[in-house]
Every structure is written in structure tokens, then in C-alpha cells.
Amino acid sequence: MNKRYDVIIVGAGCAGLLAAKAAAENGLEVALLEKKQDPAKLVRACGQTLVSMNEPLFGDFCIFNPRDKRIGFPGAGFSFKYEGPYRNLYAQHLFAPSGHRIEIGDVKQQMAKGDAGKIGLVIDKESFFRGLLKDLKTCHVDIFAGTPVEKVTPVEGGVRAESGSKAFEARYLIGADGVNSRVAESMGFNKERTYYCNMIALVWDMSGIELPEPGVMYTIQAFYKGMGVMLFTFPQAVDGVYTNNVVTVDPRVNLEEAMQYVMSKPFAAPWFRKAKKIKARSAICNCYSAITEVSRDGVLLAGDAGSTQELENTGAMMSGWRAGQAISIAVQQDKFGLPQSGIEKYVDWWKSIYGPKHGETYMKMYTTPYLMPSEEEVDYVFGLMQGPLRACWNPYTSPMGEAMRKIIPTIQRERPELMAKMARGRQPLTEIFKEIASVSKPVS
């Protein structure tokens, strides 16, 4: 008979690692199951950033403390060591297809504020993984690498997770296996969710990129063969390496070609003159509406596993930590026969902080090509916007919405036929993404 754990955590990403740390610090017997052979290795496309450093996010702040090399969340009251390299981001510059620039944040002003001016922090995710994994070993978490969980079933007094011929049992399980969560699928959480579309990303780690300004995230909205794509280019935490990330929700896009196309735009081409590809990573994400009830039969979902796409690293850390504490409370209350409140507390936090609406707000970022369906139309609309806008890198409070509202009367007057297309923005997401949803299907 295998060891029976207090809690199994599926997935050693941001959410799973923090959940394991919280549970283990409370003395729980923890098994952490990770699909990858080397849990410290980054294999999927990821921006490796912490967003919203100058604003609250999910009811908390993310504070980076370079002196002691810690990342802290004072609302939840936890922190962890981060000893890897980092880089501050002070602004996001959004380019229309023709090169008109909207400054989200005045980079000089933000830099002058020092630490308080940074909107995001670029970290090295492998360093983060290594640091947390080291912490977990010192508090006796059993880590099983190369163990993808395919099936989760409730059993008498607990939960069972299966991976190939191996099986693990525990009183509780935390599903922290990301946006295409097998745990959520296996436990039937996805049945009540609305499927919007997929999100497809290709990241090239590149050297030799020459961006106009340091500390800025460059974003280019474009169309490739008539399909909307977005390119994000910004420095990584490691010196001399840049992230070049092309994202679309249209499954028909050839991302490699689209990347080359956007990079060759006249205003952007000089940035990439000496650029060299070091490595490529990709990701396909199922975008569902967020789960409201993230607990069922002893299983709790944390991080992206319960959300649309995505809670960002920051939100995943917060929800992982809270899920780990919630299970610790539940185990302790079970032991003493006290009334149960641990899981309820987590579900309440999830519902009040990460409501289904958040997921919809997030997805709005990707609706632009469906409301302004050509490069000319996006150029026209973005061209009306006067920057710099408020410095913000929080997908839920972006100043773009407000800037858009200001120019609506002009569009109404000058281009009523475009206004009619843009009015679709008020429709439900399923309606906006209807056409691409018809050619997409969730990956498993």
C-alpha cells in the first residue's frame, strides 16, 4: 500500500509550488506531482513576468524586495525567496499596425519614480522554480517528477490521482495543473464552463534585439493574412536575452510566419536587425469561462486551472498559497472534529476576488481584430488615441478602455460603418469569438 498523504498537489508551477509550501509549513504530508521530468525547466511559452507591480491585483500587492531577494504579498501575508536576476518594466508601448505608438505609461516619468514607478517585473522563471523546489525539499515535500496525472477520482474519505500505472491517495487534492487542467477536466469542472476559444502562443528567446528604450514592453497589434496577431517584445531578466512572443486566438495562423511578418514591419525592422533566435517555446491554452465553485469532493483548483486565461504568475502564487492554507485548516479541523471552514474560506476568496467577470475582462484584450477587422481600421482607431496613458500593467484595469470611450464620438462622426462593427464589443464574448470558436476546439 502506498503512503497516504494529507494532500496531493498536481502541478509544480507557481500555484502548485506555493500551495505545497503553505501545506508543508503547516506540517501536512504533501505529495507534489509534476508532469515534467525536470520540474525546474521552463518548457511552455511564458512571459516570465509579474504584472501590476504599481497597482493592487486580486486584492493584494506584489512587492519585490531586492535587498533580501524576496517577493512578498502583504495582504495574504506571505513571501518567498527569489534569488534570480530581474528587470523592471516601466511602461508598455502599444503599436498600431502602421507604427503609430500609444504610450501606456510615460517611461521617463515612471523611471524617475524609481521602484514605485515599475509596472511589472521580469523574472527568470527557472530561478524561481529552483528556489521554491529547494524550499520544499527542506520542509519534506515528496516531489514526483515525470508524473503526469491523467485521472482524479473521489474515493472513500479522500481523493485518488492516477499517473500511468502509479496511483496516489490523499485526503485532499489541489489541482494546480494550469490552464488546460486535467484535474478540472477529470473531475467534471469543465462541464458548466463556456468555451470561448484557444489562445496560441509562440515565444522565441532572442539575443541582439535593439529596442528604442530599456524597461518598456513593446506590443504590436497586426494582421497576418487577414488574421489578428499580437507581438510582445521585451527584455528578459537574464542580460542580453529578449522575449519575442507572438499570440493569436485564431488557430489558422502560422505563428512562425506571423512572427517574421510583424518583425519585418518598417518601424520594427531596425529593432531586429541583429536579432538571433536562441530557443523556441510554444503554448496552446483552452480559454473557458472561469470556474465559480472551485471545490468539489475534496478537490480544490488553484491558479490557471480554475480561471480563463490567465491569472498571471502573480495571481497563481496568491491562489496557490491560499489553497495550501485552506487545506491545512481543513486537515486540522478534521483532526479535532471542529466545524469545517478552511475550504469555504478559499472558495469565498476565489469568488469575491476572481469572479467570472475577470476572465471576460481579460479576454477583451484579444477582441480588437474582431471589432476592427483590418490593419487600416486599427490604424485609424489607435491613431485617434492621445498618449501617454496612465502607467498600468494590470489586464483588468487597463486604461485602454477609458481612452477608447473618449474617441467614440469621433469615430461615430467620421466612420459610422466602423462604429457599427465596434459595437459588437458589447456582445457576449462567445458572440465576438463565434467565428474562430467554430474552427477551434479545446486541447487535452
Add this chain to the structure above:
Amino acid sequence: MAREYDIIVVGAGPAGLCAARAAAENGMRVAILEKKPDPAKLTRACAQTLISMNESFFGDICIFNPDNNRISFPHTGFSVTYSGPHKNLYAQHAYTPGGHLIEIGNVREQRMKGDLGRVGLILDKETLFRGMLEEARACGVDIISGVNVDAVIPTEDSVTAGDGGKTFKGRYLIAADGVNSKTAEILGFNKDRQYYCNMYSIAWDMTGMKLPEPDVVYTIQGFHEGCGVMLFALAEAKDDLWMLIMLTVDPRANLNKAAEAFMKKPFCAEWFRNTKSVGVRSAVCNCWSPIVEPFRNNVLVVGDAASTQEIENTAAMISGWKAGKAAAASIQEERLGIEITGVNDYVNWWKQIYTPLKSEIYMKIYAPPYFLTSDKDMDYVLGPN
């Protein structure tokens, strides 16, 4: 010229050390000012226990996790290191003056339950302090010992504290200077409080004590020369070390003599026959009604400094942690130019969790001598009938 910090913490006890670390982990520059030259040394009487290990306490559950050397609080969501010795307490045996025993908890049954059956945990507080000091230092807290804060000057956006010599300035000050908090007194927090009485105690470290059950805390109620007193006898965390505490709220009681007399009572004389005192500490505590508004003039009052007497080591840690992270959140909000709400989290928690009613319940432990006014009355009411 004052040394400048984000947060000044006065007092390096369980509350102050937790407050300092919670703030420092979030990048705040923190100084702890501690009166004692050696902050790890225990100089006042203290039972060195964590109470309520089998029930919720102050909205949290205290979990001891010896495999990882940690004491944790899952509701509040933090843990502290503890690598010293420990002993479990499974029951309290209360004796009337004449020797009638009231068992609070069946020790055999509780022991059978193992860790789940313990009602309290005995720790070595100096080891706890050393571990917490180390954790605080590791995240950049300046621990400044030998500073007996006797001046606290708040301004609109800062607080300056000092001892006549050195001065320290912070955006916020966290008063964690215990039940007789000078900081609370200086800032006028005590004006709205009701004064109940003082509590006097002497604690002796002893060898050679032979308690009937080694993992039970024994109490004996009674009178000495007309003054109500109470004896506590229990193990200490280190092997063959025991603690005897005499307590009273009557300033006229002679606790030394009362201890001598109680130790000779026929039903317990055997316990103490071969004891030898190897250390002694005392304490006098002001017992006030708790502070209702624990935040004013950029000062947060935490732990015993804000409560009657006392919220125990356990709750001191919880309230310290809550205050430290609340102050850190407020400073972050201020830096980013958004509305400051962080401190409210602490204030709301304090009001919700620590109502005046609870402090009155606590003080009732010390009330029996005032309605059962002789050994005879106590034996009759608390006795076998």
C-alpha cells in the same frame, strides 16, 4: 539626527518579532527597539507555553510541526521557526485549597490521542526568541537592543521614538512592548481604558519536582494570610526542569511566603520535597480593559500592549504578524499613491476577534477569592459535593 526606517517596532517579544518580519519580508526597512541588552534572554516571569493547541484560538489554529522545526498559523498564513525542545500538556488539574482535585481533561484519554490530545505545548522561550531573531535578521531587520523607549512623538506622517540618547523615525510605529506598554501610555491609549487591578507573579525554575503526572499543569487555589493566591506547577521544555509560579492580584500578598506555605500542603508536599530553585523571575502587570481602537497617530498597538492580560504567546504572534503586514500594505499603497486601507485590516481584525468581553472572561480566572472569600468556602463550593 534620527535614524530613518519605514517601520519602528518597539519590543522584541513574540508580537514584535512577528510584526518586524512580516513587514521586512515585504521589503520594508524595519528597526526593532528592545529594552533588554540581550533580546533572547528571558527576564520576566512567563510560563513559556502555547495554549489552546486542540481548539481554535483568536480565529486561528496553532500547529506545531517539529519535523520542519516550525510553529504555524494556517488562517493567518505564516509560520515561525522553533528548533528547541518541547513537551506536551494533556490536561489541567485544579486543586482546591484542601486538596480536592478537579480534572480539566482526562489525561490518560488525551495522551492516547497523541499530538491531537495535547491542550498546550511547553517551549523554551529563549530558543524561540533566538530562532525568531535569526529569521528577522535574515530579512534585514535592524535589531537594536538596550533601547528603553521613553519618548514617542507622532507627526502627521511619521513617528519618532527614542530613549533620550538615540532616536528612530518611521512612517509607522508598532507598539509591541507588552502588557505595561510605555508606548501606549505615552500616546494616551490608556485614557479610555478601564483599570481593573495589577497581577503579580513570581516564577521559579526548579529541579527535582515530582508531579503526579509529568504532562499536566497543576494549579492550587487558596489563601495566604488572607490574600487570594494561585500556584501553578508544570514541566519546562528542558529535561528535569520544572516551573513553579505564584500569582495574585492582591498587592498585599507575599508571594515568596505563599509559595513556601503552599508547597507544604499535605496533598502536594511530596511533589516538592526534593526541589531546588535554579532561577527566579517576577512580573507585575497592569490589567486594563483592552484598547478598542488599536491605531492612532501612525501607531499600531499589538499583542499584550493592547490587551488586558494577556493574549498569550500564541495570540501575540498572530496579532504581530497581522499588524506587520498591514503596515507594509499601507506603505506600499502610499508609495503608489493609492488610497491607504492596509491598516484597517488589522484594526477590523482586532475589533472582531478581541472584544472586551473576552478580556473580562480572562480576568474571571482571578475572581474566585473575591466571592469565595476563604479556603473553607472554596473547598465547599469546588469540592466533591
